[in-house]
Amino acid sequence: MKEEELLSERGKEVKLEISPEEIRSLSSKLLKERHQFLGITAVDFPRENKIELIYHFASLEDSTFIWARLELNRESPEVPTISDIYPGADWHEREAYDLFGVIFTGREELKRILLPDDWIGHPLRKDYSGDEYDWQSQTKEFYYPFGTVKEKIKEEDGVFYLHVGPQHPVTHGLWRLQLKVRGDTILEGTPDIGYIHCGIEKLCEGLNYEQIVPLSERICYGSGMSWSMLYVLGVESLLGVEPPERAQYIRTIVLELQRITSHLLWLGAFCPDLGTYHSMLLYAIREREKFLDIFERITGGRLLYNYPRIGGVSRDIDDRTIEKIKETLKDLESHLEEYEDILDKNEFFLVRTKGVGVLRGEEAIRWGLTGPCLRAAGFKYDVRKNSPYLLYADLDFEIPVYKEGDVYSRYRVRIEEMRESSKIINQLIDEIPKGEYRKKVNLRNVEGEIAFRTEDPRGESMVYILAKGGEKPHRVKFRSPAYMNLSALRRMLPGHKVADMAAIVGSIDLCMGEVDR
Amino acid sequence: MTLQDLLIYLPRFVLTSILILLIFSVDLIMIIWFERKLIGRIHHRRSITETGPFGLLQNIADFIKLMVKEDLIPKKANRIIHDLTPPLIAFSGILPLALIPFSSEIYVSNPENSLLLVLAICSISPFFVLLAGIGSGSKYPVIGGFRAALQMVSYEIPLVLSALGVVMLSGTFNLMEIVRSQVENTWYLFLQPLGFFIFLSSSIMENERSPFDIPEAESELVAGWRTEFSSIKFGLIMGSEYMKMFVNSALVTLLYLGGWDGPLLPEIFWFLLKVHLIIFLFIWIRVTLMRLRMDQLLKLSWNYLIPLSLLNLLLTIVEKVMIGA
Numbered sequence: 001m002k003e004e005e006l007l008s009e010r011g012k013e014v015k016l017e018i019s020p021e022e023i024r025s026l027s028s029k030l031l032k033e034r035h036q037f038l039g040i041t042a043v044d045f046p047r048e049n050k051i052e053l054i055y056h057f058a059s060l061e062d063s064t065f066i067w068a069r070l071e072l073n074r075e076s077p078e079v080p081t082i083s084d085i086y087p088g089a090d091w092h093e094r095e096a097y098d099l100f101g102v103i104f105t106g107r108e109e110l111k112r113i114l115l116p117d118d119w120i121g122h123p124l125r126k127d128y129s130g131d132e133y134d135w136q137s138q139t140k141e142f143y144y145p146f147g148t149v150k151e152k153i154k155e156e157d158g159v160f161y162l163h164v165g166p167q168h169p170v171t172h173g174l175w176r177l178q179l180k181v182r183g184d185t186i187l188e189g190t191p192d193i194g195y196i197h198c199g200i201e202k203l204c205e206g207l208n209y210e211q212i213v214p215l216s217e218r219i220c221y222g223s224g225m226s227w228s229m230l231y232v233l234g235v236e237s238l239l240g241v242e243p244p245e246r247a248q249y250i251r252t253i254v255l256e257l258q259r260i261t262s263h264l265l266w267l268g269a270f271c272p273d274l275g276t277y278h279s280m281l282l283y284a285i286r287e288r289e290k291f292l293d294i295f296e297r298i299t300g301g302r303l304l305y306n307y308p309r310i311g312g313v314s315r316d317i318d319d320r321t322i323e324k325i326k327e328t329l330k331d332l333e334s335h336l337e338e339y340e341d342i343l344d345k346n347e348f349f350l351v352r353t354k355g356v357g358v359l360r361g362e363e364a365i366r367w368g369l370t371g372p373c374l375r376a377a378g379f380k381y382d383v384r385k386n387s388p389y390l391l392y393a394d395l396d397f398e399i400p401v402y403k404e405g406d407v408y409s410r411y412r413v414r415i416e417e418m419r420e421s422s423k424i425i426n427q428l429i430d431e432i433p434k435g436e437y438r439k440k441v442n443l444r445n446v447e448g449e450i451a452f453r454t455e456d457p458r459g460e461s462m463v464y465i466l467a468k469g470g471e472k473p474h475r476v477k478f479r480s481p482a483y484m485n486l487s488a489l490r491r492m493l494p495g496h497k498v499a500d501m502a503a504i505v506g507s508i509d510l511c512m513g514e515v516d517r
Numbered sequence: 518m519t520l521q522d523l524l525i526y527l528p529r530f531v532l533t534s535i536l537i538l539l540i541f542s543v544d545l546i547m548i549i550w551f552e553r554k555l556i557g558r559i560h561h562r563r564s565i566t567e568t569g570p571f572g573l574l575q576n577i578a579d580f581i582k583l584m585v586k587e588d589l590i591p592k593k594a595n596r597i598i599h600d601l602t603p604p605l606i607a608f609s610g611i612l613p614l615a616l617i618p619f620s621s622e623i624y625v626s627n628p629e630n631s632l633l634l635v636l637a638i639c640s641i642s643p644f645f646v647l648l649a650g651i652g653s654g655s656k657y658p659v660i661g662g663f664r665a666a667l668q669m670v671s672y673e674i675p676l677v678l679s680a681l682g683v684v685m686l687s688g689t690f691n692l693m694e695i696v697r698s699q700v701e702n703t704w705y706l707f708l709q710p711l712g713f714f715i716f717l718s719s720s721i722m723e724n725e726r727s728p729f730d731i732p733e734a735e736s737e738l739v740a741g742w743r744t745e746f747s748s749i750k751f752g753l754i755m756g757s758e759y760m761k762m763f764v765n766s767a768l769v770t771l772l773y774l775g776g777w778d779g780p781l782l783p784e785i786f787w788f789l790l791k792v793h794l795i796i797f798l799f800i801w802i803r804v805t806l807m808r809l810r811m812d813q814l815l816k817l818s819w820n821y822l823i824p825l826s827l828l829n830l831l832l833t834i835v836e837k838v839m840i841g842a
Contacts, residue, residue, distance in 0.1 A: 162656055169736050184811060273736045275808030276727040282560040348728055348807040498660070499810040502736040 001026075011063020011387040020070050020079040023055065027082045034060045036381070037086040037368050039479040040093065041451075041464045042100040046126045049074045051100060055082075056451060056462065056479070060365065060379055063387040067451065072102065081107040088368025091487045099124040099201075114194040114516060124202055158182050162498070166195055170273060170502045173512030177489070177505070181498060189493030189501070191486055197516040204476035209235055209443045212476065214306045216463075219478060220514040222265050224304050225258040225295075226456045227478070227514075232308040233389060234452035234463040236441075239310075244436040247312040252390045253325070253428055254298065254307065256421040257291055260332065262457035263414045264288040266509045267339070270411070273506035274352050280342070287335050290328045297321045312438030322429055329422045336418060343411070353408035357492045357504035360405025367491050368484035371459025372413040373508055377405035383455040397424050407507040414509075445469050458482045458509050480514040534625050537614055541763065544789070546576045548759050551793075552800050559804045583752035591654050591745050598652025602645050603750040609642040610760035617767050618693055620777045620784035630690040635768065636677060639723060642761070643669040646732065650742040661741030664811055665725070665732035671818035672722035672729075678826035679715040682833040683772045696776030704775040708836060711829045713773045715822055717798075720765040722814070724758065726799060728806035731814060766795035 002017040038056035050071050057066040081104040083090040094113040096102040101122035120132040165176035174195040180188035204212050217228040268284030271277045292302045298317055299305040307314050343349050360377035374381055382399045384392040400416035402409030446467040453462045459481025466475040485508040492504050557564025565572030590599055616631045618624035643665045650662020683705050684690055687698040706713050722729040733741035743754050770791040779787030
């Protein structure tokens with residue numbers, strides 16, 4: 001094991017080089033030391049005839065960020081699994097198998113996750129041509145939507161299978177939940193994803209650095225800004241560019257505005273899950289509308305903004321907008337109190353959310369929860385505080401933490417996060433320094449490697465960029481928080497009633513664009 | 518019954534039937550319009566505005582749309598059951614109107630035990646719902662159907678037990694007589710507040726409206742037992758929901774709010790006003806509360822509503838003795 005320690009203003013970064021056998025002992029050790037598993041990034045090197053796997057871990061207590069890098073032979077890439085230590089790694093292993101053909105030994109099944117089961121080849125390998133799989137003939141002979149369930153499911157006494165989705169009111173996107181049910185009680189819940197996989201990571205390899213910005217925004221329809229910002233911040237820290245201070249202020253403000261809109265959208269989408277309670281949907285959308293107007297003023301867009309640029313932002317912010325932001329935030333304060341009045345004093349809401357979908361303690365770490373779900377499970381972990389970026393280091397804000405780990409505390413965390421976001425914006429809005437908002441950056445011959453983490457509204461998001469000269473990146477990987485929160489459904493659902501399924505699925509704030517990428 | 522009686526009775530029967538059906542069908546459209554508008558108001562949006570003045574013609578347009586839509590029947594469905602259940606459900610929804618008096622003059626028939634008959638007819642429809650669920654040949658309707666059956670287990674007993682309080686006070690099962698005794702003394706709302714509350718909540722359960730829309734359960738079961746119904750079959754089922762709501766509000770009005778009792782204005786006006794007030798309450802509750810879970814509903818009903826309705830009966834006996842003394 002080779003160890004290398006780097007200290008930056010964002011905290012300690014440890015880079016380990018290990019052999020494939022050591023990964024199991026390393027991850028059990030890290031789990032004991034309360035480290036969160038973030039994801040597996042595979043990179044293909046056809047010339048060197050190797051595939052590199054990078055396991056990322058982050059400490060929940062301090063700012064330590066760990067890279068564990070191991071090399072595999074390209075012809076027979078085999079590595080022991082860690083999905084029994086970190087069940088959250090299960091889907092990441094399946095993804096690495098699906099897209100790179102890495103075989104993980106010692107686990108039960110290794111099925112494709114994003115692509116159809118009968119797909120040929122592994123698309124993210126550099127020599128993949130795409131001609132092997134004849135998708136036209138596949139679609140012509142009526143593509144069976146439950147293709148992943150090849151074997152006929154046997155239904156025995158009282159046990160039956162219920163397919164929730166791909167089109168179903170509770171799915172909030174296009175995915176399928178296969179429930180094994182006895183009577184009204186859920187025995188197993190298996191999410192099936194990949195319906196809207198559009199290969200963003202593969203597309204990135206064919207675009208230059210500026211062109212990826214609008215593409216990365218399309219990962220999530222609920223909070224596009226935070227994803228393009230994540231990518232831009234990643235490239236900037238790779239290049240070592242320091243953007244003008246005015247741009248940093250504007251960026252922090254827009255990110256927090258985006259967090260508020262995302263949480264409002266969640267609140268609106270969650271309440272109808274609990275019943276025909278569309279009143280909250282309309283109220284939350286009403287508030288969100290005002291924030292979208294602000295976004296329209298700042299960026300010109302309402303859903304997709306294409307606002308951040310490498311080295312700054314695309315447009316400046318004017319005084320009228322600043323006034324508007326202040327007004328809207330004041331409005332939001334009073335409306336948040338109204339929401340709390342409506343929901344927290346509603347016995348029906350409390351009965352449906354308290355003690356439902358509990359996932360906390362060590363289980364929450366093992367299943368890789370991040371964001372509001374993890375904070376609701378009692379961990380004071382927020383990338384903005386643990387390893388600050390942008391201006392967050394100097395800002396005064398709290399991290400809301402609840403202990404119960406149920407649906408209700410997730411709701412509480414999100415409501416309070418909106419308050420904190422509005423607090424952050426209020427601190428910055430009057431202090432925006434004068435000056436340039438964008439700076440020219442040379443994007444030719446970029447070299448290096450970076451893994452940049454930010455706090456997305458849904459949890460911890462990470463971008464990995466490997467640049468080997470030229471105008472295009474060698475590999476871009478997006479780590480999505482909803483991906484792992486969704487996989488944790490397998491732990492949250494069993495034992496609950498079918499009716500609770502709606503509340504639990506709603507509480508993790510899904511965005512399928514982000515999961516399938 | 519002599520020939521002379523029949524000659525007087527028959528035209529009266531036909532005329533009042535037509536009158537009640539007319540009032541009812543116009544009212545049905547208005548109730549749906551009223552619900553959409555009211556929910557829109559509570560939601561802070563405008564609701565229907567485009568078709569006709571204030572969107573009044575929207576429901577007629579929707580009805581035409583439902584009529585001309587294609588009727589889709591799933592492959593695995595039982596054709597006969599699938600075709601028969603929607604009319605049967607609508608029938609069981611509209612039948613109680615033959616027994617409910619709209620005023621002391623306007624009624625179709627007046628049998629001695631009309632309250633019992635109305636309650637009996639109302640409790641038929643869950644069987645049709647269960648049948649519709651099983652006959653649809655897919656899983657969500659089956660779950661919805663069984664939930665409807667379970668729901669009946671929880672609302673039927675408190676509903677009848679709380680109505681018994683009124684029967685004990687008035688000493689009759691006849692709706693006309695019940696109203697008459699209220700006109701003479703006082704509304705049973707004041708004598709039976711607990712019974713009123715239990716009857717009202719059981720009525721919402723019977724209506725399958727939020728917060729007790731468990732068999733329908735939009736977010737979990739797509740549309741519950743009605744998932745596989747389309748076109749006019751769905752229209753009939755939709756309509757029957759509002760018929761049931763009308764019938765239940767009429768029952769609440771007759772049993773607790775003194776029926777057509779009121780000063781100056783004609784009796785029918787007071788009756789319809791009270792019915793619509795109760796409907797307003799139903800709609801208001803619908804947009805304010807979340808759905809309960811099946812087990813929570815059973816707990817609510819068996820742990821609280823049934824003991825409370827028994828307590829209500831006990832109180833009624835005490836009341837009766839005291840009034841009698």
